[in-house]
Amino acid sequence: MSLDTVLFYVLAALVLGSAIMTITRRNVVHAAVWLISALVGVAGLFLSRGAEFLAGVQVIVYIGGIMVLFLFVIMLVPVHDESTQRRFSNQKWPATLAAVALFLWVAFIAVNGVGMLDHPGMAEPLGPGSLSENSEAVGLVLFSQYLLPFELASILLLVAIIGAIVMSKTRNRETES
Amino acid sequence: MEQLLANPYVPPLILTAVIILVFPLIAGYIVLAERKVLADLQVRLGPMRVGPYGVLQPLADALKLMLKEDVIPSKSDKWIFWLAPVLSTFTALSAFAVLPLSDRFFVADVNIGILFILAMSSIGALGLILGGWSANSKYSLMGSLRAAAQMVSYEVPLGFATVTAIMCAGTLSMQGVIASQFERGVWGAFDNYGLMLIPTVLFIIAGTAETNRAPFDLPEAESELVAGFHTEYSGFRWALFFLAEYAAIVVISALCVTLFFGGWLRPFPNVAALEMPLNTLFPAGLFALIALGCSKGVFRQFLVGFRLVMAALTGLFLLVAAAFVLPVVNELMIGLFWFAFKLAAMVYLFIWYRGTFPRFRYDQLMDVGWKWLIPISMFGLILNAFVQLMGRGYGLG
Structure with missing residues (x-):
């Protein structure tokens, strides 16, 4: 086995193991720490595939931004009350359905091979030479081929921000009156 | 030895080990510099007891921290x-x-x-x-x-x-x-x-x-x-x-x-005329000046041991100053010198903020x-x- 393969299995074990720990911990902060570990593993997987820019951004955005905010919110919630409650809600059937659908989708891709996800320009094998252009390649594709999805995603985020402000404002008015 | 250094993995590993081993000491001396600079800004002397002018304070602090009880709150x-x-x-x-x-x-x-x-x-x-x-x-x-x-x-x-x-x-x-x-x-x-x-x-x-x-x-x-x-x-x-x-x-x-x-x-890297004064005279002069400062301590301290420490420091800084005059050493170390010099200026800025700005x-x-x-x-x-x-x-x- 080459070093790449070994690395892949180590990182995959880290991601899956941490993900399982995330959903089984009773303490929310412990779950968050395991989620961080899973996200680090995903960044490692990106790195081992030569997508170094994605790896860096994965850590900065998900761990430095989103997980810090997660922890911020979790800390404001009294953990000891939450950890004794039943955590599985009654929405068993939608959850099962979603899980089965996701599994079928992943299995479909696995059976048909990775080739079906390729688009021209991405299929070249990543050699040492192509590594240096990784950040540039992401930027070029993002602002030419995927400009519309990129802009839509940013509008979606803007809507979410405005929504959050509107919701917090209305609650303030209620508490004041 | 030559063969070992040619291996692409060996020099980075050596440097990594050096950084991990030396950095705690550097951090200790940054703390000492911070205490001294803050003391100076507040017209105090700062640590003066451990070693001449407190130069051995970081070692005493490190020892104290290692020996202290490590309390873990029960809840x-x-x-x-x-x-x-x-x-x-x-x-x-x-x-x-x-x-x-x-x-x-x-x-x-x-x-x-x-x-x-x-x-x-x-x-x-x-x-x-x-x-x-x-x-x-x-x-x-x-x-x-x-x-x-x-x-x-x-x-x-x-x-x-x-x-x-x-x-x-x-x-x-x-x-x-x-x-x-x-x-x-x-x-x-x-x-x-x-x-x-x-x-x-x-x-x-x-x-x-x-x-x-x-x-x-x-x-x-x-x-x-x-x-x-x-x-x-x-x-x-x-x-x-x-x-x-x-x-x-x-x-x-x-x-x-x-x-x-x-x-x-170095500053003005494209001006060839400044090569000699900035790359040789400046570092050599800087370390010679520090040596001069240390030599004053040799006469001012009262304890014999402290005088010896100051004399050793004087010798050390003179040696470093002399080393920067040698072309071989200079070529090897000058990049590191400028990086460390600018870094020290930035760290001083951080300490200066702490001494002068309210929270x-x-x-x-x-x-x-x-x-x-x-x-x-x-x-x-x-x-x-x-x-x-x-x-x-x-x-x-």
Whole structure:
């Protein structure tokens, strides 16, 4: 086995193991720490595939931004009350359905091979030479081929921000009156 | 030996080991410098007892911290209480891997060097947050909440300032950024007709906030939160938090020096006439001056042992000064000298802030971050992008 393969299995074990720990911990902060570990593993997987820019951004955005905010919110919630409650809600059937659908989708891709996800320009094998252009390649594709999805995603985020402000404002008015 | 050094994995590993072994000592001396400078700003003497003028104080402090009892609060979350300082120290020291100490001393020159440093500093913030939460104390929790809010707010202007510098350099590699400054013939801070000063100043402000230093030290605010996130930490774990803090200061200063102040390049790297005075006379003269200062101590100290220490220091600095005159040593060490010199100037700036600025109130902190720094940093980015495009010949017409 080459070093790449070994690395892949180590990182995959880290991601899956941490993900399982995330959903089984009773303490929310412990779950968050395991989620961080899973996200680090995903960044490692990106790195081992030569997508170094994605790896860096994965850590900065998900761990430095989103997980810090997660922890911020979790800390404001009294953990000891939450950890004794039943955590599985009654929405068993939608959850099962979603899980089965996701599994079928992943299995479909696995059976048909990775080739079906390729688009021209991405299929070249990543050699040492192509590594240096990784950040540039992401930027070029993002602002030419995927400009519309990129802009839509940013509008979606803007809507979410405005929504959050509107919701917090209305609650303030209620508490004041 | 030659064969061993030719192996691509050996020199980085040696350098890594040296950094991990030597950095705690350097951090100890930064602490001593901080105490001395603060004392000077407040017209005091600072530590004077351990060794002549307190020069051995860091060793005494380190010994004390190692021998102290390591208290773990009984109601704390032990696992995370253990994890937090380890996480902070590990990430802060990892960031050293991509620092370009000189043209030949660096562990790795990776294509995403700057992203790697920012990523490590954002994981390091988790150490603060988790450490404060796990201690199960109100003061620690308040410190943690403040740390989380502050990190998220000030990472944005820090990121924008970094992006502006990267945009001018055209690369994310640390050595590449320095190379581009050499090619453009000007330090990053003064590029684009001086417009790059906007991101430079913003980077220094946001970097101070990112490392939780005064006037942005709300997470530890000793006058209101006892000691903030590390209230319940003691002994060696506390020392790890401090090691991480000083490592973060050095890393942020190094990033600033690399992005905006030419890294290991000497001032005016393109002016050949200044080669001799700046690369030989300046370092040799500087260390000779330090030796002269130490030699005064030989006569002023009363204890024989202290006199001997001062004499040894005088000899040491004279030796270093002499070494910089030798062309072989000079060529090897001059990059490291300039990097360390600029780094020391940045670290002094951090200490100076602590001695002179009053701490922000929490609402002021948020106001400055969101209403001033972020809009100005966006404006600086767009302005500099515009000037860059004009410079490259993509006119509007």
